[in-house]
């Protein structure tokens with residue numbers, strides 16, 4: 372199995388490689404190295420636990436960005452049936468960085484929106500690495516309003532480095548598009564379940580990234596600014612991102628502690644890409660149980676509860 | 692100086708845009724160079740011109756207290772939530788600690804936070820008026836700014852007063868992490884409520900307005916004004932240049948650029964803001980005006996209105 376190796380797992384990858392070589396050698400030369408192999412296997416197993424348990428925030432960021440990590444389209448393929456994709460914002464164009472579509476999850480007919488990264492370079496160029504332009508966010512807003520109109524619960528998958536930082540995005544009102552989505556999501560009269568599956572990059576993530584429930588994958592992050600940009604501002608040195616990723620408190624655990632996220636979906640040791648099927652099953656059941664709870668609620672009360680919760684986020688003092 | 696004294700000292704001051712040759716009796720002040728026309732100016736003299744260069748009309752940054760006084764009808768501004776200020780929930784400490792930054796911002800500005808809010812009259816209309824102060828950690832939005840803005844929206848709704856917000860900001864306050872990002876959703880939710888209640892909201896975008904603040908409550912106003920030359924955008928120009936690897940066109944992200952691209956309603960010089968807002972409120976706040984004064988406004992037909 373050849374896979375992308377993250378920096379912090381390199382010692383493990385090297386040991387695993389050695390094990391593979393040893394096994395091959397044993398097989399080829401009939402050296403009867405059973406004992407040595409068993410020893411090395413135990414060593415690998417031990418190192419795997421050491422490397423992957425209690426990841427630092429910066430290590431989690433690397434897992435969240437792992438190129439083989441399951442993406443929105445993988446969740447849609449695995450969790451959804453009878454999918455009908457919706458294209459375009461009816462204003463400018465169709466932004467492939469955002470997926471929107473009618474889909475059935477756990478037996479419920481829903482509207483699904485997600486940031487859509489590519490699986491390879493070619494796809495990533497077309498989909499702009501999952502960083503939406505205003506037209507993508509406006510397509511998402513159109514889908515939100517359609518969900519409200521027809522009483523479909525909204526499920527969103529959050530996975531972006533952020534809204535696209537470009538000239539044309541500014542000309543077409545990137546800030547305006549984000550703000551309109553925030554206002555729409557805050558008051559949308561259907562249940563909204565957001566799932567952080569990978570990267571949660573500031574405003575571009577938030578524009579489809581909150582609701583009545585926020586479910587976070589164990590290694591997903593959500594942050595006001597990327598740790599690299601934060602390090603550039605503070606230290607004029609983006610390589611100090613490992614430090615700032617801890618300061619920013621952007622992991623799933625942090626978000627639950629801050630009262631922003633509700634639930635964490637555990638990942639297999641080493642990250643969601645190690646056993647995607649297990650992750651899909653856990654995410655499906657988390658979404659299903661959130662929808663079960665939310666869909667029975669009276670809509671006025673649901674929206675009021677969402678508003679009150681949003682309004683209560685923040686830590687401040689009233690002063691003297 | 693505490694802000695209450697500051698307001699007392701400023702009450703009754705008449706702001707006029709002075710002409711260039713009135714430099715005879717300058718008060719003691721610091722010299723500064725206008726970045727636009729390079730003329731050397733007395734900072735003290737700028738206080739009489741709404742911080743506008745008398746030579747070239749370059750708009751200098753304006754403090755929040757100066758701003759609210761320049762917009763409110765004389766003697767009508769009454770501050771609300773004056774003591775509300777930020778804590779340091781993440782104990783954010785990289786290079787300089789957030790606690791230190793907060794303390795020095797408070798000392799430098801005499802403000803408890805980067806936004807000042809209150810009740811006032813504007814052109815005779817009862818309003819809730821707020822202004823952000825760039826000197827206070829770049830007027831970034833953390834929990835306290837978000838809370839004060841959200842309360843301003845709630846007050847406007849509760850008392851049926853138009854909301855007027857003068858905005859300047861570098862964006863979200865990263866030292867409060869996700870709590871500050873969520874203020875974007877919180878203030879946008881408040882703006883949506885006010886809009887659904889039919890209460891008018893006018894924002895004034897001033898130099899500079901960027902990042903997560905641009906992408907939330909300021910651009911959800913019914914009428915969006917901006918000061919001449921103000922730089923306004925989501926992503927800062929330096930980051931965009933790094934992304935596209937070319938330099939940006941002249942005038943990119945200025946107020947004038949945004950009018951051209953259909954993002955804001957009008958560019959209004961600082962000295963004309965109060966008058967312009969009052970004129971818009973005359974239309975949006977018909978309820979404030981006695982029937983007799985409606986003048987040429989169209990009568991609104993009600994059901995069965997032929998009797």
Ligand SMILES: [Zn+2]
Nearest residue numbers: 725728744747
């Ligand atoms: Zn000048």
